[in-house]
Amino acid sequence: MNTLFDKIWDSHVVQVVEDGPTQLYIDRLYCHEVTSPQAFEGLRNRSLKCFRPENIFCMPDHNVQTHDQDKPVEDAIGRKQIDTLDANCKEFGLTEFKMNTRDNGIIHVVGPEKGLSLPGMTIVCGDSHTSTHGAVGAIAFGIGTSEVEMVMASQCILQQKPKSMRISINGKLPKGVVAKDVALYIMAKLTTSGATGYFVEYAGEVIKDMSMEGRLTICNLSIEMGARGGFIAPDEKTFEYLKGREYAPKGKEWDVAVEKWKDLKSGEDAVFDKEYFFDAADIEPRITYGTNPGMGIGITESVPSLNKIPNEEKQGFMKSLDYMGFKDGEKLEGHQVDYVFLGACTNGRIEDFRAFASIVKGHKKAQNITAWLVPGSWLVDKQIREEGLDKILSDAGFVIRQPGCSACLAMNDDKIPSGKYSVSTSNRNFEGRQGPGARTILASPLVAAAAAITGKITDPRTLL
Amino acid sequence: MKQKFNIIKSTCVPLPLENIDTDQIIPARFLKATDKQGFGDNLFRDWRYDKNNQPIKDFVLNDPKYGGCILVAGRNFGSGSSREHAAWAIAGYGFRVVISSFFADIHKNNELNNFVLPVVVSEGFLKRLFDSISDNPKMTVTVDLPRQTVINEATGEQESFEINGYKKHCLMNGLDDVDFLVQNRKCVEAYEARRK
Numbered sequence: 001m002n003t004l005f006d007k008i009w010d011s012h013v014v015q016v017v018e019d020g021p022t023q024l025y026i027d028r029l030y031c032h033e034v035t036s037p038q039a040f041e042g043l044r045n046r047s048l049k050c051f052r053p054e055n056i057f058c059m060p061d062h063n064v065q066t067h068d069q070d071k072p073v074e075d076a077i078g079r080k081q082i083d084t085l086d087a088n089c090k091e092f093g094l095t096e097f098k099m100n101t102r103d104n105g106i107i108h109v110v111g112p113e114k115g116l117s118l119p120g121m122t123i124v125c126g127d128s129h130t131s132t133h134g135a136v137g138a139i140a141f142g143i144g145t146s147e148v149e150m151v152m153a154s155q156c157i158l159q160q161k162p163k164s165m166r167i168s169i170n171g172k173l174p175k176g177v178v179a180k181d182v183a184l185y186i187m188a189k190l191t192t193s194g195a196t197g198y199f200v201e202y203a204g205e206v207i208k209d210m211s212m213e214g215r216l217t218i219c220n221l222s223i224e225m226g227a228r229g230g231f232i233a234p235d236e237k238t239f240e241y242l243k244g245r246e247y248a249p250k251g252k253e254w255d256v257a258v259e260k261w262k263d264l265k266s267g268e269d270a271v272f273d274k275e276y277f278f279d280a281a282d283i284e285p286r287i288t289y290g291t292n293p294g295m296g297i298g299i300t301e302s303v304p305s306l307n308k309i310p311n312e313e314k315q316g317f318m319k320s321l322d323y324m325g326f327k328d329g330e331k332l333e334g335h336q337v338d339y340v341f342l343g344a345c346t347n348g349r350i351e352d353f354r355a356f357a358s359i360v361k362g363h364k365k366a367q368n369i370t371a372w373l374v375p376g377s378w379l380v381d382k383q384i385r386e387e388g389l390d391k392i393l394s395d396a397g398f399v400i401r402q403p404g405c406s407a408c409l410a411m412n413d414d415k416i417p418s419g420k421y422s423v424s425t426s427n428r429n430f431e432g433r434q435g436p437g438a439r440t441i442l443a444s445p446l447v448a449a450a451a452a453i454t455g456k457i458t459d460p461r462t463l464l
Numbered sequence: 465m466k467q468k469f470n471i472i473k474s475t476c477v478p479l480p481l482e483n484i485d486t487d488q489i490i491p492a493r494f495l496k497a498t499d500k501q502g503f504g505d506n507l508f509r510d511w512r513y514d515k516n517n518q519p520i521k522d523f524v525l526n527d528p529k530y531g532g533c534i535l536v537a538g539r540n541f542g543s544g545s546s547r548e549h550a551a552w553a554i555a556g557y558g559f560r561v562v563i564s565s566f567f568a569d570i571h572k573n574n575e576l577n578n579f580v581l582p583v584v585v586s587e588g589f590l591k592r593l594f595d596s597i598s599d600n601p602k603m604t605v606t607v608d609l610p611r612q613t614v615i616n617e618a619t620g621e622q623e624s625f626e627i628n629g630y631k632k633h634c635l636m637n638g639l640d641d642v643d644f645l646v647q648n649r650k651c652v653e654a655y656e657a658r659r660k
Contacts, residue, residue, distance in 0.1 A: 014648075014655040017644075018629070019628060019629030020631065021628065023648065023651070025652065025655055034495050034547075035546070035548065037499070038498070038499060038548075041499065048646065051652070062492075063496070077497075078496055080498060126546060126548070127545075127546055128544065128545050128546040130546075142545075142570055143546060143570065144547075144551065144570060144573060144577060145548040146574065146642070147577070150642050150645050153642050153645055153646050154642075154645035154646060154648070154649055154652055155652060156652055158630075158641050158644070158645070160628070192543050193540040193543060193566060196543075196568060196569055197569060223544075228569055228570075292485065292543070312482070313482060315481065316481055316483060319481070409492040409545075411492050411493065411495065428485075428487065428545075430485045430487040430488065430544060431510065432488075432510050433492070436491070436493075437515075
């Protein structure tokens with residue numbers, strides 16, 4: 001009780017349906033080209049318009065190519081999805097940040113950086129990584145396409161209120177350990193279903209000290225432990241990040257908003273359904289070894305031995321290792337890899353490019369590595385160039401591609417070939433996620449950079 | 465898609481694996497349609513077909529021993545992406561019920577919104593059900609939505625399952641949430657006025 005989640009949720013309740021879910025008001029709906037066409041079609045079939053078109057923002061990101069964006073998408077079916085989004089936005093009068101315009105990028109990178117995602121809001125999108133926007137102090141969660149249609153039709157959604165969880169990480173993060181490692185560590189502790197049914201508030205000294213970019217990474221990965229979403233109470237860092245952003249309130253309205261946002265925190269007496277506490281000192285750079293994000297280890301650790309795995313999980317564990325080409329008990333440091341992917345809504349922000357550049361500066365890309373560096377948005381791309389990171393990266397033999405979801409889920413042509421190993425800053429290592437047969441090792445931008453210059457799984461602390 | 469749901473008695477298709485994610489149910493490269501048709505053909509695509517698009521013989525959907533409109537899956541079914549395409553694939557293939565001991569949140573909602581009933585049973589019930597199917601693939605399960613019970617007809621074991629009254633009413637009468645919300649637009653306007 002008296003949690004920040006309760007405060008935001010309760011202030012958005014339109015009504016509670018008898019013996020049923022809550023009708024929740026939604027402040028912001030984001031749409032991309034993959035999970036929206038059937039929702040628009042649904043509206044057409046029911047002869048409905050969007051109820052509050054001014055609260056809906058759309059952009060294509062999943063299918064866009066990461067080169068030559070001035071040319072149409074080569075894949076005809078992918079192109080049709082993008083064209084369909086363009087046509088739907090026009091028909092329904094919605095704002096769209098089109099491909100190959102300076103406003104475009106991955107929806108979960110663009111929302112916060114444009115100041116569209118603000119503290120205290122309810123935010124949804126047909127995409128599980130919508131939890132990212134929780135970093136600004138909003139309740140943000142992924143929904144299905146039927147639910148997208150509901151929000152288009154009524155600016156509301158029907159949901160059961162989730163339970164509340166607080167995860168506190170205290171202490172100071174050791175050198176070479178970043179937000180992604182914290183998230184991978186928590187996931188390994190809680191498993192991929194450990195937070196199912198919950199909404200998570202992240203707290204503690206580590207979160208307080210963390211940059212907005214880091215917070216966005218942590219919240220992004222909430223879904224990977226099953227949580228509906230994750231968020232962080234807004235503070236001065238949040239306000240500083242949002243101030244002056246395109247859609248953030250301006251002038252007097254800004255001052256009024258900040259005063260209101262300052263109240264957005266859990267009470268001292270707040271009671272959570274579940275609480276976890278972690279110590280920053282226990283976290284080292286992390287990698288995954290299996291085929292779900294909870295199957296992770298510290299970079300100096302070994303893959304668990306089969307005899308440590310509970311009986312009912314043994315079959316799945318061995319299936320995973322078989323797919324990955326790893327053995328139980330094997331140490332992975334030094335294992336050769338083939339691809340490095342820096343990007344995605346998880347790690348496609350400016351700080352991620354700074355981190356990557358800090359490791360590769362003065363080195364050369366390893367011969368055996370194909371590296372895809374994909375900014376999360378055109379604004380990130382602009383910052384990269386303004387800060388001169390493009391020079392450092394190109395001197396080290398790297399090319400910066402154009403923004404989009406890219407190899408995170410390989411809906412465009414950035415696919416990792418079957419059997420190849422990819423050290424990836426994205427969010428999922430599921431079978432086939434980065435292309436049929438692709439073997440994904442999730443890691444931070446620092447671990448990715450270390451792999452990119454050594455050609456193998458390398459502890460970035462040896463290069464700092 | 466709006467199919468009224470009442471009592472279903474059927475043989476089962478068993479998938480005794482935990483953490484089956486939505487990328488396995490329907491891989492991303494098959495998400496490119498702009499309608500809801502045809503996803504059933506690619507259900508569990510990469511477990512079901514090899515690189516040359518030939519059926520993989522020992523995968524359960526290719527095994528003629530098994531069939532029916534009830535999918536029985538291991539714990540934490542549907543984790544990962546919010547893609548409703550996974551529910552469209554399950555419904556499109558012809559499944560009406562998915563039984564597991566635990567479902568990922570978003571996917572569970574997606575199934576319900578497509579008139580596929582996710583039935584949560586205890587770990588013990590699930591394990592014994594897998595055993596029963598393994599002993600006799602022709603055994604049946606009865607899912608009774610009005611009474612909210614699921615019965616392993618081979619052993620007679622019965623459990624009740626939860627579903628809220630609103631959603632039960634929707635499933636039994638072929639109504640969906642958009643119908644409800646559009647009827648309630650006045651409440652939304654009142655809420656907006658209140659908030660100002």
